[in-house]
Each structure stands twice: as C-alpha cells, then as structure tokens.
Amino acid sequence: MLLRMSTLFVRTLREDPADAEVPSHRLLVRAGCIRRAAPGIYTWLPLGLRVLAKVEQVVREEMAAIGAQEVHFPALLPREPYEATGRWTEYGPNLFRLQDRKEADYLLAPTHEEMFTLLVKDLYSSYKDLPLALYQIQTKYRDEARPRAGLLRGREFVMKDAYSFDVDDAGLEAAYQRQREAYQRIFTRLGLDFVVVSAVSGAMGGSKSEEFLMPTPIGEDTFVRSAGGYAANAEAVTTPVPDPVPYDDVPPAHVEDTPDTPTIDTLVALANERFARPDRAWTAADTLKNVVVALEHPDGEREVVVVGVPGDREVDLRRLEAAVAPATAETAGEADFAAHPELVKGYIGPGVLGRANTGREDAVRYLLDPRVVTGTRWITGADEHGRHVFDLVAGRDFVGDGTIEAADVRAGDPAPDGSGPLELARGIEIGHIFQLGRKYAEALGLKVLDENGKAVTVTMGSYGIGVSRAVAALAETNHDDAGLAWPAQVAPYHVHLVATGKDPAVFAAAEELASELVGQGVEVLYDDRPKVSPGVKFADAELLGAPVVVVVGRGLAEGVVEVRLRRAPDGGSGRPTGDQVPVADAATHVGRLVADLLQA
C-alpha cells in the first residue's frame, strides 16, 4: 500500500484547534485524522480511518477467537422494544429520539440489548442452541450534555458491542470470563495500559459489571485501587459499615445557639470552645452535613431529597447519581428551597427530614451515609437559623429513609474488602462488561426449552468496547510534543519515506525504495512533494507519527539513506538520530524493522 503525500487528502496543521482540551484531540485534528462536523460528531479522514480499521480488525480477530459471531443492527430503531424494558424513558435526554413520516417514534440506539434479545428470541428456541455470543461493530448515538475531548466523549461513535446468551448462571459466568479475557488480549495487542475495576451497572441493569480503564490524568473516570488488589470505579466503591456504637452514656440531645458559624470549621471551633468533649476534640467528622439535592426521575418528576454525610466529606454527585440511577441529580436550586420552606439553609437537621423520622408522608426523603450507624453521635442543624443540635444520636434521636453511597471517596479510605488503604487515580473507560442476568430476557420474553422441555428464561451478558474512543486512547498514550507516535500495529502506515532536496536522483531512489517496500507488504507514505522544505517534511513525519521514518536525501551521494524510529527503542518517545543504511540494503533493513515492530 503506497500513499503519496502529493495526493493524500490530508492537511497538517501547525496550530492546535481552539476547542481541543486534550492531546489526543489536538493531535488527531492536527495530523488530519479527524475533523469536527458538529459538537461531539466527527468525520474520519483517510489516515484516521486507517487506524480505526486496524483497531476494528484486532477486535474482530479476538471476538472470532472466542467464537463470537458478527452481525450488524440498524442504528435507527423503533421505540417499542425500548419501551418494554423501560429504557425509552430511563435514558432521559441522552437518547436521540425522532419520528418518521407516519409519526411513529424511533430512536438512535445508544446500545442494543433489546434488539439482540429479540433477534435471539426470533430465531432460537432450545437450550441446544446455547451458549451463543454475538457482536457487532457499529455506529452508536448518545446525546451527551457535554460532548468533549474529541473522540473521547462523542455523540456519534463506533462501538463493539457483544452479547452472550446462556441457560444458567454458570454459563453466563463462563461467557463473561471469555469476553473478559478477550478484552485483556485486545487491549494488550493495542498496547493500551488498562486496569479492570468493579463498576456499577447503571441504566444497563444486571448483577455484576467491570470496567476496563486506561489510567491517565485526563480521564473522566475516577477509580481506586489498594495494594492488596482491590480496584473499582469510584462510583462503585462501597463504604465499610462500622459496627453500631454504644450510646448509653451519651447525654440527651440539646439545642444550642451557635452564632457566627457559617462553615463546618467555625462550627467545630465553637463546639470545642463551648462544648468541649472530655475524651477528645470535636472534628468535622462529628458533624452531620445535610445536603439538599434534586433528583430528576426519568418520568420527569423532580424530587428534592436530603443526603446526610459526615461533615468532613462532600457529596459526590457522580456517586450519588450511580446510586439513584436511572434518575439524575443536581444540587438543589432556589426553587427547590422555596418549595420546601422547612429546609433552613445552613441549619438543616433531621427534625424536619425523612418520612421514617418525622412520620410525615410529605417530608423529603432523608438518605444517610453508611457511616451514620446506630449510636453515632452528631452535631447538626436544629432547623432554626443560628442554632445547632448537639449529642444527636443516630437510632436514638433520628433515623433515615435508607442509606446511600454519595459521600466522596478519598485516598486513604479503607478498601471494602479489607485489602488496605485506597489510592485514587483517573482513567478513560475503554471497555465495560456486564452480567445482565435475566432483566432483558424477562422484559422481552426470551425463553428456551431446557432438557426437560420446560421453558426457562435466558441469562445474558453485554460487553462493550469504545472502538473510536480506543483510537483517541491510543493517541493519548502514543504522542510527544512533536506529534503522534503510533505503535506499528495500528499506525495508518508503517513507513514515512521522505525525499529531500531537488535532485531527481533522490526522488528516483525514493520512488524505487517505496515500491520495493510495498512489494514486501510494507505500508508506505512517500512524501514526494517536490517543492516542500525538508524541515516541513520532517515536521509532518513527526506529527503524523509512523513508527519508521526513512530519509532519502544528501546521503544518497554516499550511497546511504537514513532510517530512524519515531520512538526510541525503549518504547519512550523521542527523536533519535537515525542509522545510515546503504541504499542497496535499505528495503531489506526497513522491511525487517517493520516486521520486528509488528511482532513486538
């Protein structure tokens, strides 16, 4: 495969695009791989499309290796199946909805659980047909509130989504493990670093799910891990629940004037000054912070709830949302407070909160952090301006309407499995696998007859890889200040061949070298532009990022060409000086180099 720079549809840019926040976005645009068509919607140009195709090929090979069969569903789907599972509503504004000329409702599918379930129901009827694994590589849609970072969070994107169908839990577990291992092979082949973390299933439903995260500071996902091997998305971390605390010697609750305590810190200072504990000082963790949030339910209902967390923690809206999915959450606004005059800003306490607590049906729901166990002793608002209540004991003086994992997770928090303190990091979600169980099969009636002729509901898994996102992840992993530095396995072409100067002999030699390389199956971009300076050509080679750069130029007079790697051999990125290779050996030398890189 020979591309010529003189005719290749590419225009390299020296300037970063104004809207690009992250390196992959900047460089994919500058290197002419992608181009923005609308917010979160990109066009693939020839070089980017080649990378995408190579990533797809790796995915296809590994799916075939575990016996998954490829199909292809439409993107435009009727409402009914999604209505049957509740997702037509649950997806809320993230779903692109439309009507056809007959005013029938359609959607642009964000994922295809419903359709795969119906297809298998349509064609299969016996346990003998299972296990079955199907997949597609297909264009998906999600109307993100904040599309960002180029391909990392787009509104139209390419996904590989696979689905498994089994008669029993053991079958599902085995299918899940096969996919999990295939994912490990895929990301390893692509050279993407990854961590497998426990995750929440969210709108997908199901019993168990794990994410494949590529660690990077620009990642949108926060995850935790312990030295002992625990790893989870921050949203999935559960708080170890302390044992109940004896409270026999806690004095009765008492309300106190607490003027000039606009913050937790000032409240704690006042408590230590005026109501000192004999055993130790009060800390922020002794205060109970009641945070008002508004949930938006899929049916459009807006519900004000109060979340009680220890005062040294913040409410993490993403963890909160994961806990209340499919509802979404935001900090309560003025209108929410206006609708609930019992909530005295800054002094909200359990006195007015919770149906269980107040016995009033119209009380707002009161959800407590798991640390607020029976016997814990709190300073909190007294529902009056300028006053707080002290020695309020959970289980004695108040209860919640349930617990919720909404407090932020912090470095040093204990892992829920006892494997040590957690450290925090950020990552990009490049894969997500789910044990769906029977949710979709039940909703859509997918049953098969078992050995005894009895109809049993099928159990399913679903397994996604962000294929276009993986291209961005690759660019994020493989670049330096000068540009992209693709691994050979996914590079749009293997060799960037530069001819410099004006000597026709140079161009003739380069042309011949190009055709020898192509004859060996090497993919070559030949920069044959006659009037472009060597500096521009070299800068383009570094920006476009082929793994091997070959320069035919002045050295030709001494019978040599220069061969250099885009990245230093240690895998780090750099600008090593090239080897001088006799022109007669160049094709063989470069061919071997490319073969080695492809093996690596």
Place this chain on the structure above:
Amino acid sequence: MLLRMSTLFVRTLREDPADAEVPSHRLLVRAGCIRRAAPGIYTWLPLGLRVLAKVEQVVREEMAAIGAQEVHFPALLPREPYEATGRWTEYGPNLFRLQDRKEADYLLAPTHEEMFTLLVKDLYSSYKDLPLALYQIQTKYRDEARPRAGLLRGREFVMKDAYSFDVDDAGLEAAYQRQREAYQRIFTRLGLDFVVVSAVSGAMGGSKSEEFLMPTPIGEDTFVRSAGGYAANAEAVTTPVPDPVPYDDVPPAHVEDTPDTPTIDTLVALANERFARPDRAWTAADTLKNVVVALEHPDGEREVVVVGVPGDREVDLRRLEAAVAPATAETAGEADFAAHPELVKGYIGPGVLGRANTGREDAVRYLLDPRVVTGTRWITGADEHGRHVFDLVAGRDFVGDGTIEAADVRAGDPAPDGSGPLELARGIEIGHIFQLGRKYAEALGLKVLDENGKAVTVTMGSYGIGVSRAVAALAETNHDDAGLAWPAQVAPYHVHLVATGKDPAVFAAAEELASELVGQGVEVLYDDRPKVSPGVKFADAELLGAPVVVVVGRGLAEGVVEVRLRRAPDGGSGRPTGDQVPVADAATHVGRLVADLLQA
C-alpha cells in the same frame, strides 16, 4: 475460515415471510442473511454480513484503483449546510429530521454532497490540490413513503458515495468517466447485468447524470432503449418536438354539443359520426386531454396545475414529478376541484386555463405536452358540461404556460436521438452518477485559487452505489426455486460441506476435509449437525447457496465423496448430479474448483 452449522447463528426457514414480495427479499430472509427490524430497516445476520463485506471490498478495490480516497462521515448531521443548499426543505418528508437536547436541528443524511463540499473547503485552497476524489461506504437514511422489497428500497441502507472536485469542466468530465468505468468494472466483477441510461438529476441538481440499472421485471425503474444504442430512464426520455404545422385551412374553432361522451373513445366516435374530416378519421391523438394535478412544493404550498396531453396518452406521475422536482405531484382531489370551480370535470378546456392564455393572474398554470406545437388542431373540452370545442388550433386559439414531459413513454415511440423506436423494460437502480457542476460549491463557497491566483468555484461530481441494494440485486440475479446460488466472488463461503448419516468415520473424514480446505484458504461451512437428516441438510445447502457443495456420506465406504456445483457450469441454475471424487484427492479437487470459480 470454517463455519460450523451446529454453532452458526442461522435458522433457515422453509416458509416465505408474509411481507416479502420479491425473490431476493424472500430468500435473503429464509436463508438467514437478513431480518426485519422495522419497516424498511434490516439487521444483517452473519451470512448476509459476509456477502455485504465482500461487495464492499470489490467497491473499495475499484475506488482505490482510480485514486479515490476513503473517508467516513457521520450520519447525524446539523441542519445548516443542508439549509444553505435548500435541501433541508427540498427533501420534504423523505428526510429524517430530529432535534438534540438543545433543540438544535439535525438530520440523518440521505447523501453527503454538502459535507464533502465543506470538508474540501476546510482543507484545500489551491488548484494544485485538485483533482480530488473522495468516497465513503456509509449508512444512509431516507424516510421512504413505501419501503418495499427488503433491501431494495429501505429506509436505512448502505451506500458508497463518492465525490469529485475539479477546477474545470474538462476535469469534471474526466473524473466522471473514471467513476463510470470503475462502476462498469464493479458491476462486472459482481456479475450484475447492467444498462447505463441517461437519467434526470432530480433533487441532486447538476447538468448530467446516468443510472446503472440492472434489468429485471421486478425493478421499480422503467427505462427505454433503442436498437441504435439510446438508453434512458423513462423519466429522462425527451419527446422529439414536431415542426409547426400550417393551419391556414383549418376552420375557426367551434363549440358543439357532445352528449354521452364520457370517454375519449366515445368522443372520437361522435366526432367521426357528426364532424367527419374529409382527409382521415379523427383518432384519440386528435383530442387534447387536460389533466388536473396537484403539486406539493417543498415549502408546503399546494398548487393545482393542468397538464395538456394528446388523448391517446396518459400522464405518468413519475415523469411529471421528475419534471417538477423538488415538488411532488399527485392526481387532484375533490378539494382541489372545489377550490377551482372553473374546472368542469370531463370538459376542461384551454378557455379557463393558463395565465398566458387567459391573461388572468389567478388562472391555474397550464403546461403542454411538447407535441402540442403551433398549428396542431384539437378537439377538447369547452368548459361547459356536455360540450366540446373542435378545430382549436395551438398558437392560434390557445397557448400554454410552458411545456412539460409528463406524458407516458410507450414502446415504439421514437428515440429522441433518432436511433429508432424505443423498447421498454424495467430495472433496479444499482448506481447513479452525476455531474453536479458548481451547484454545491457555489452554495457553500468552495473556491480555490487558480494558476493566476484568482479564486474559482470548484466543479463537482457525485457517484453513488447502493451497496446493500447490490446484495439484493445479487440475490435477485442468482437464485432458483430451491434457494440462493451465490457467485463465488460474493458467496458468504465457498464450500458447503455436508456430512450425512451417523457413521463417526464420515464425520471424521468430513472434519479432516474441512480443515484441509481451510488450510488452502477456502471458506467452508461444514454441516456437522449429528441428528439432522440428509434431506434437511441438502435443502439447507441449496437454500444458503454456496457455489460448491461437497457431500461426505455413504460413498466414503467406497473411498469417494460427492462434489457438485450449486449452479450448472453453463451459469444457469440447476441441480446437477455431482462428481464422485476419491476422498484422497477431494481437497485438491475442490480447492482447484473454487479457485476456478473465483477466477471466472
């Protein structure tokens, strides 16, 4: 590549699907290639997807051979570019429109002229960058009023759309010819019979276009051809305009009572009886039929117009629509007549028709068949019930507001280029190429600097192949009563290997043969099902339609397997008895057979 029938995701059907009208639809569903997801929207199952991929590969190779470069645009596009060219409106109800969460307008693209124009404008600026040809193979959307015939007229479908960019007309002509020749090679390689016919450009605009039609009685397009080489879509046929006729000796027009003449035939009979011409009998061609139609303009305006055609012709709504595009047309209804009381049904004449004719601004537009030239002499309605006007002479007694190609084309009509009488046939449009000219470049400001530094507007072509439709066309061409009969080049696999009976030796031999064939690069479906009867297996083999069928069964005891072609060697479809081939030679024999078929 080895597929096993025991695990392949396919369920063959013995019954035709109820909604399937044409063989390709019936057989693609029955053979488990596709499955309906919604009206005009299909899912590709593993076997169908393999055929689609092979067709795509042929298209890619031929596009690469003419230097066209592959890109990939989004399907979900913003309104603005389509607004700039007028197509947001012109597409009418055929366009899927939607809004995102911010209520911005989007569409699902039916074709991408606008986006390609903008992309090239974005990246290129000099004549030196041209010529340029880009293409994509991509999912398209069209909200058809009547999706039908499976993949033949769908609402979500796969197209190859290519676009050429040139500085001048000669460049466009050359680019057009390159695409035209590539299309001929593509359809030839696919084994699709085709006719290249002149076509109308319709909503696409531009100066010249041709369609590639596959002749078949089930085709939706009517085309004509003459023995002398003229070929055109019926919509594009132009009527040879006769010379004006002297009318000095035609008597003045006179209105006559014509009771009991509800039809043209009865009117002609009455004319011959009561107003006989001395020179010859009156015929239907002497009457002027004024047909009332309603045009629906893209802006929603409904316009009643009258089309005057010789009484021996019908108005062909598709030809009419092609002439009035982007407006659509239908026969006028009661409401239209109610709005125009001057139109006396059955007796409409020029007396009340046409602005030019009546001098009245509110008169309906009156469009005449090209045969109604000056001097022609007509019998037509007198705008009063029961009366007709005779000896009404065009150009003397009435004029139109213009001419229109709306009368039907008939076998025996003269070709417009004088190459003889036309014959009519039907076909499926499998490709359509357009010389767009500067319409899109002008609307969107695509200019480049020429040699003299002057900005010139680029001239464009656009070139489409219905890729998913081509799969249906292939099925339409290659089948018999028993099922599909794929050409080797696009068959989902080359060899259908059937093991019959229960003898483990048979299955072992089949297994070994399968792996030998796969080792040679042959694609094999091995029917390894242990408990399925030979009859069912043979029926499945015929339905699925691989070009070579190999049977390992009873003959194995005598050391032979049976090798047969799905189609007789003459290319016709049939069920020839197979050759008995020694099992030791079978792999070599079949391998050679497949290689020969792929060469053919």
